[in-house]
């Protein structure tokens with residue numbers, strides 16, 4: 001890096017925008033880059049993003065290490081010192097940055113703090129980092145990845161998936177995930193895998209290990225593909241709509257699932273309550289050369305003139321299934337959010353059911369690992385509405401994803417599930433249920 005401190009100051013600002021201002025990762029990164037402007041080179045920006053994201057992924061382990069090394073409370077008043085330590089340990093243990101660079105920069109940053117008691121902590125910062133560097137092997141192994149999952153969240157996962165699977169999930173959440181692409185022309189997966197330097201997945205997506213800036217990739221300008229995690233592509237596939245079918249996509253923006261239906265030749269109406277997100281949706285469709293009707297409204301009150309035999313409800317949720325890409329999610333959500341979101345999902349599900357014609361198909365999905373947002377929603381719906389039945393999803397519809405099919409025919413993908421035994425990289429956690437209406 002041109003200036004070895006500037007990237008680290010920017011990484012500190014990036015981290016604090018997420019942890020203190022509760023900004024989503026992408027927004028925090030954009031704001032940080034805008035603030036530093038030309039002072040950050042392209043390499044600096046990549047370093048800032050990698051450092052901040054790695055630090056967030058390991059946050060629980062990092063804090064356990066710091067607490068192991070000092071009894072000084074590095075809480076509210078000294079939180080910047082804690083953040084400087086978190087970032088420096090990340091560099092030492094998880095980024096192979098030479099010790100002199102990681103330690104000296106952290107000490108210098110501590111010395112520049114406004115508050116004199118923070119400045120006095122520089123001796124402690126130096127001592128902790130030197131110790132962790134000396135005992136790298138111990139510190140790398142003693143603190144388990146499970147520490148990175150907040151207690152309430154971990155307890156909810158253990159209750160549903162068991163501790164063995166949660167350990168696997170915790171490990172999967174540490175890795176920088178690959179990028180998956182859905183294709184406009186699904187028959188061209190082999191060619192696109194070659195062009196993008198990736199591999200074909202069993203569902204027809206292409207997976208690229210280290211893709212770099214997507215707007216610079218082959219096929220972006222021409223709208224030949226869009227970025228979509230392989231798990232996120234399953235709901236629209238399982239809806240089963242064919243060319244010419246009328247599809248209602250409730251909660252449609254930014255449009256990954258709508259694009260799948262349009263690629264099949266369906267006639268889609270896309271509803272979203274956010275005008276801002278629907279503008280982004282329209283930009284995405286325009287790049288892909290697709291067009292469809294869009295409606296800015298609350299899906300809970302939307303009433304179409306003509307019924308839709310296929311409805312997709314990709315409901316707003318906690319997004320705990322997307323933590324591979326968004327490690328900040330676990331720091332921004334709490335149990336009360338899950339309760340509030342479950343109420344919104346229930347209302348949206350009831351509204352979708354009320355406009356589903358007899359014999360129609362509804363896919364309900366959420367990018368969540370939480371029971372309340374997935375299985376509990378469907379169990380409660382089936383018990384309060386006897387006209388609704390589940391249409392179980394079967395293994396032959398989901399080649400390669402068999403382990404995600406639940407006994408009752410719903411689907412729950414998990415971060416450590418791989419699209420095939422020989423294809424690593426995991427996938428987002430998605431819950432999917434397919435339903436039909438048997439009578440009016």
Ligand SMILES: C[S@@+](CC[C@H](N)C(=O)[O-])C[C@H]1O[C@@H](n2cnc3c(N)ncnc32)[C@H](O)[C@@H]1O
Pocket residue numbers: 250251252253254255256257258271272273274277297298299300314315316317348
């Ligand atoms: C999980 S995202 C949808 C992702 C999208 N289906 C895709 O594949 O790209 C949820 C969307 O629901 C929208 N939303 C939230 N509450 C809504 C409501 N009551 N009515 C309509 N849209 C809503 C949000 O604006 C957001 O765009």
